[in-house]
Amino acid sequence: MPYIPHTPDDVCAMLDAIGADSIEALFDEIPAHLKAAGKLDALPEGLSEMEVTRLMNERAAMDAGAVSFIGAGAYQHHIPAAVWEIATRGEFYTAYTPYQAEASQGTLQVIYEFQTLMTRLTGMEVSNASVYDGASGLSEAVLMALRANRKSKSRKVLVPTALNPRYTAATQAIVENQDVALDSVAFDPASGQTPLDALKPFEGQDYAALVISQPNFFGSLEEVDALTDWAHANSMLVIGVVNPTSLALLTPPGEWGAEGADIVVGEGQPLGVPLSSGGPYFGFMCCKQKYVRQMPGRIIGRTVDMEGKQGFALTLQAREQHIRRSKATSNICTNQGLAMTASTIYCSLLGPDGLTNVAAHCHANTQSLADKLTAIAGVERAFSAPTFHEVVLTLPKPAAEVLAALAGKDVLGGVSLATDYDMPNAILINATEIHSESDLDLFAVALKEVLAA
């Protein structure tokens, strides 16, 4: 019996101790007509480890083999070998939530180090132990801003159209039942940025927060100082949505404008977590110290034990569902512990220079890719703003058609902006440090062929 250790003798001895005739007798409190006997016929027979492994090897191989230039919220990076070898050690992989602090100091110290890393990367004062992913993290940030902004009575938040539309959609789905409205701020179709002009209509109005995405979905860099100061001048909090790799090069949100962002969230995946079809990733979430009691999720504090020795423990638990129940800051009761552990190891291995070099190569490779592609007749950059590691290009043909043809050549050439932005000929592309010069050339050659066809 896979994973079940009991021998027939064990079963007899156990039933004897219970005083029951059979295992079936242990279900005697369940009404007989409710029992599932015979109703599981659609389930297949069990397989051995060798058989399941072979099956899943075949499935995985079906999806391999293409060169990808898709970003749009998830990015392929080199992950040092040590990251997942350590993260999947049984002591991390099979541990529970660290409620028994004395028996969980490993996990607790890793979280404390993670919190420290995130504050240093974002320039913020405090961090939590992570939430599910970047998009759901934004929904938590929106709800948090409503609680934290005491000057505002509104249930409204301003969200730029140039934010990743998947973040907007997930946030909408999560907050809409609490009478929260997300109002859109337009982008400038020439620059691909969110201009101050687009905020004018909201001047003096009561909004709890302004969301600022740096870089935004188009890869464009926003004028974050001006946007931050505008929000604060209008009594709004600033929620920064940032790419963690970019923070090695870009002004950390804690230093945006005169006062810095108030809450910062983002997708942690670029920090050592594989693409893996969208998860498990982790969302990071930081804020100013004065808002820490409004922050959802697990938070670890450094303290001492009864002998005065340093130790780590869950703290501020009075915010959380297992204590506050219906009055909790959120229903969340996990963090993405394993992915967060991997990212802590990743950041430690890369260090300040390593992460800076990764970010620089991402930027330079994307610039180079955009140059190669725009050398093709009819292919142009859609926007004029400076970018980090993604660029929007317009094509002389519908994006969907071109992307499908490229995929036929095992080149995944980015994502189409047809549905979300009504830009039927536009694609969003990304390159990172893993792309070699020949990968970039491969894309250029393939695109040229597809457009010529």
Add this chain to the structure above:
Amino acid sequence: MSETQLIFQLSQPGRSAVSQAPKALADDKLSAIPAHLRRKQKPALPEVSEMQVVRHYTNLSSKNFAIDKQFYPLGSCTMKYNPRGANRAAMLPGFLNRHPLAPETHSQGFLSCMFELQNFLKEVTGMKGVSLAPMAGAQGEFAGVAMIRAYHEARGDEGRTEILIPEAAHGTNPATAVMCGYKVREVPVGKDGDVDLDALKAACGPQTAGLMMTNPSTCGVFERQIEAIAKTVHEAGGLLYYDGANLNAILGKVRPGDMGFDVIHMNLHKTFATPHGGGGPGAGPVGVSERLLPYLPTPMAGQRDDGSYHWIDTDTLETSIGHLSAFMGNAGVLLRAYYYARSLGREGMIRVGEFSTLAANYLLKRLEAVGCTAAYPDRRASHEFILTFAKEAKELGVTAMDIAKRLLDYNQHAPTTYFPLLVPECFLIEPTETESKEALDEFVDAMAAILEEARTQPDMVKEAPFTQPVRRLDDVKAARELDLAWSE
């Protein structure tokens, strides 16, 4: 064990793990980024060598209890063995490197696994449709209650403002109801652990949107009146929500769909043996009855007539409650659950409920025999059960917390303590089907020894643990003098 320094304390300027990152680029490669948007100083990440990192985190890992090291009888957490084969399969390069937005032409392998997993979960729960999108049990709950709300709203049934929840419920249940814009009304639980049916009848009405419950309940017993409860809630126009926290107890024996539940979530990190990872990631798929099919969260995997697989998203399922994450949920966890389901198959799935229930009832009887007090002595245990140490607390001053901490010295992870809230000084104990009889017996021996210590040396027990990396921690200091990030 000694204090482990923080990784930041190992840092020396100029040290690095150079092979892990690409070489530095000339600054002119960055000239397209305006200077005023550039960071002034590099982020203060640690500057350490590769071996320092490996040794530091390996040493930290050794300070954890883990299923791979210890018996872990946490009630409602289902700490069963996490098959290593599942991890290897989910980490195959074809799965790891697949971008979530890769076209369907390059996703057939992954989609086929997800489509089959949806079907397995439907079959084993008796529900009509399953979405794998929620990333944790709490998000599954959110999706479930959001679907209940969408259902009532679509019918123009606007007056339903309340979610009913038995008082023994997990804290996530009321927190979830509030996140979905509902008021919470608690329903009392009787002395035998079953819901007070009369109180439920009195609480149900035109304001009832639904009832959230776990079965077997958090009292560790099967709710015998489940059909009467379903009838009561349905007659009032409400829907019935199944919290799958305790699905392991009945896997293959009874199906939530057959009990009358309209919507359920499953915790794959419990029932389907995916790792807890020190507090996540989990996966909390939802299953629904016929009438909630239009509202399932997206994306889901579908199959065309020609056998190929595709995504079902909000463009075709416009009534969906939408996306709960940027992409499709915790795919890597779902692949591990898929492995587990294929590995167990039909027979194995049925054995889960049987042997987890056998283990719990055996452990309960043995613990009672060495002097422990069961909270519901006249009931069959499900896959878990409650002990109460109210007597020890009163007579000896030794609390459930003290006993839990002392268990760590016996190399046994503590059970869930002080939950459910309605039983004083309690342990909620869940052994799971993967623990051997010898492991269960060792736990009994440890408990017998600690009860003896509580009688003869109570002051010692109150100071436990003694063998862990730290003694009991100063939680008050942690909360009052907040230290949430290291500074030199």
